[in-house]
Amino acid sequence: MIDSNGSAAADGAYLAELQALDPQAVPTICRVLGCGPQDICEVEPLKNGYTNQSYIFRVDGEPYVYRHPGAASADIIDRRSEYASQTIAADLGIDTTFIAGDPEAGWKISHFIPGTVPFDYHDWDHVAQAMAIARKLHGCGVDSGFGFDIHQDTLKQIDLLDDAHRRYFDDLPELLQTAELLNGDIAGDAAARCLCHNDFYDENFLVGPDHIDLIDWEFSGMSDYASDLGVFIACCPDYTYEDSLRIFELYFQRPLSDDELYHCVAAAAVVSFHWLIWAIFKEYTNESVGELLNYYYRYTKMFDEKALAMRKEAI
Numbered sequence: 352m353i354d355s356n357g358s359a360a361a362d363g364a365y366l367a368e369l370q371a372l373d374p375q376a377v378p379t380i381c382r383v384l385g386c387g388p389q390d391i392c393e394v395e396p397l398k399n400g401y402t403n404q405s406y407i408f409r410v411d412g413e414p415y416v417y418r419h420p421g422a423a424s425a426d427i428i429d430r431r432s433e434y435a436s437q438t439i440a441a442d443l444g445i446d447t448t449f450i451a452g453d454p455e456a457g458w459k460i461s462h463f464i465p466g467t468v469p470f471d472y473h474d475w476d477h478v479a480q481a482m483a484i485a486r487k488l489h490g491c492g493v494d495s496g497f498g499f500d501i502h503q504d505t506l507k508q509i510d511l512l513d514d515a516h517r518r519y520f521d522d523l524p525e526l527l528q529t530a531e532l533l534n535g536d537i538a539g540d541a542a543a544r545c546l547c548h549n550d551f552y553d554e555n556f557l558v559g560p561d562h563i564d565l566i567d568w569e570f571s572g573m574s575d576y577a578s579d580l581g582v583f584i585a586c587c588p589d590y591t592y593e594d595s596l597r598i599f600e601l602y603f604q605r606p607l608s609d610d611e612l613y614h615c616v617a618a619a620a621v622v623s624f625h626w627l628i629w630a631i632f633k634e635y636t637n638e639s640v641g642e643l644l645n646y647y648y649r650y651t652k653m654f655d656e657k658a659l660a661m662r663k664e665a666i
Contacts (some may be wrong), residue, residue, distance in 0.1 A: 352537075361436065361574070363474060365394040365395050365396065366391060366408075368396075368564060369394060369417065369419075370406030370408050372404060372419055375456070376406075376458070377459070377555075378415060378665065379417075379458060380408070380410075380415075380460065381443045382467045382622055383450060383451045383460050384415070384450075385582065386410045386411070386462070387439075390410050390411065391408050391409075391410060391436065391448070392408065392409050393407075393408060393409040393414075393512055393556065394406055394407070394408040395407055395408075396427050398464075398502050399414055399474075399627060400472050400608060402649060403419065403420055403421055404418075404419045404421060404444070405417065405418045405419070405420050406419075409440055413462075414462070414463035414464050414465065415450070415460060415461065415462060415463055416448075416459075416460070416461045416462075417458065417571055418445050418460075418624075419457075419458060419597075420421055420456075420457030420458065428457075428549040428569045428570075429497060429572075430437060430453075430454050430455065430456075430457040431455075431497065432495065432496075432497035432499070432571065432572050433454075433568045433569050433571060433646070434452050434453070434454035435441040435454070435495040435496055435497060436449070436495050436497075436546060436548075436568045436571035436572065437452060437459075437568045437571075438447055439491065439493050439546065439566065440488070440568060443488065443491055445484055445487060445488055445564070445565050446564050446565055446566055446568070447462070447562065447565055448461040448462045448463075448557070448564055448565055449461055449462075449655055450463060452556060461566075464557050464559050464564065465570070466559065466560060467558055467559050468558050469553070469558070470553040470554075470556040470558050470563075471553075472553060472587040474592070474635075475597075475601075477558065477563070478598065478601060479555075479585065479601055480600045481551075481563065482491065482598065482601040484563065484565050485548075485551065485576070485580070485583075485605075486580050486584040486602065486620060488545075488546055488547070488565075488579075489545040489546065489576045490545070490563050491545075493570070494573060495544060495546050495572060496573075497571075497572040497573065498572050498573045498574065498644060499547070499549050499571065499572030499573070499574045500536040500574070501530075501549065501574065501575075501578050501622060501625050502530065502538075502625065503529070503620065504625065505621075505625040505628050505629075507543045507570070508628050508629060508632045510633055511632065511635075512628075512631065513635065514582045514633060516631050516632075516634065516635045519631045519634070520648060524591065524632075526624055526651055526652075527580065527624070528625070528665060529620070529655045529659065530621050530624040530651075531619065533617040533618075533621055533655075533658055533662075534621045535616055535619050536613075536662070537575060537577070537614055537618055537621070538575075540575070540614060542621060543575045543576055543577060544573055544574065544575060544576075545573065545574070545576050546571070546572070546573060547571060547572065547573070547574035547575070547576060547578055547579045548565060548568065548570070548571050548575075548579055548582075548598055549570040549571055549572065549574055549578060549579065550567060550569065550571075550582065551565070551579040551580075551582045551583050552582055552583055552586035553586065554585075555567045562596065564576075573655045575618055577615045577617075577619070578618055578621075578622055580598060580599065580602060580617075580618070580619050581619035581620075581622030581623065581654075582613060582622055582623065582626075584650070585619070585622075585623045585626050585646075585647060585650045586626070587623055588642070588646045592653055592657060594639075595616075595619065595654075596612075599611075599612065599615050611666070612661070613658065613661045613662070615663060616654055616657050616658045617654075617658040617662075619650070619654045619658075620651060620654035620655045620657075620658045623647055623650035623653075623654055624651045624655075625646040626643075626650075627644070627647035629647075630647050630664065631644070644665045
């Protein structure tokens with residue numbers, strides 16, 4: 352147990368660490384929350400990763416999070432797009448954690464939600480709530496002014512691979528060809544375009560006692576609604592095709608038409624291939640992703656097979 356002196360020392364050390372990382376952090380916190388530097392206490396790192404470094408702290412007993420964007424994030428994150436979507440999500444009540452942010456500097460201040468539990472892909476109440484969030488987001492009718500094309504992002508990553516990793520699996524060239532074909536089929540559906548999260552999976556759901564928040568809007572933008580469904584499915588390690596069909600129906604709240612089902616299955620194939628390439632790229636950069644490679648490969652093969660069969664039937 353840390354005594355009061357030890358706690359104060361830890362506070363001071365972490366606050367100094369945050370100030371060294373971001374000299375504007377304390378002035379920003381004070382301006383946004385209307386407090387003084389002496390009011391910022393119980394500071395500690397929350398999550399430090401490639402794109403962000405975050406600290407939890409308290410002011411007047413309330414917990415908050417300060418997010419500082421990592422140096423490398425400027426190369427892969429459009430903070431203006433993130434901020435536009437984040438403010439829309441806050442207005443919709445989809446992300447109640449957001450307090451303030453800056454679309455240029457990239458900092459963000461949020462409420463810290465205590466007492467959350469992990470999102471459970473096999474708790475169908477959790478899943479139904481996630482699909483309700485997706486419907487609310489996709490149906491909001493607001494254009495963020497920024498787009499995100501998941502297949503184009505896939506192609507960018509492929510261009511960065513060496514020849515060996517472009518053939519990490521023997522049939523990877525054929526899988527790319529199928530992704531191109533299916534993406535071509537669904538890309539022309541203008542009705543499918545709406546505001547999407549594009550990182551719509553378990554780690555970005557904060558499951559509180561009375562509400563689920565969808566956080567981390569870094570990859571959001573105007574996209575295909577079915578991309579969010581595909582991401583959601585592909586990031587669960589053990590869904591079956593029948594589970595996927597159940598998710599589609601939970602989203603639509605009714606049976607799908609043949610065209611809707613083909614669109615969702617084809618999009619899931621394109622998205623699964625995107626995550627497969629992402630995993631291969633991680634391996635290429637010496638960041639092992641373990642079994643994720645096999646999960647994404649399985650989903651790509653499964654959805655490819657289903658989509659191609661449906662496509663052949665329709666011809």
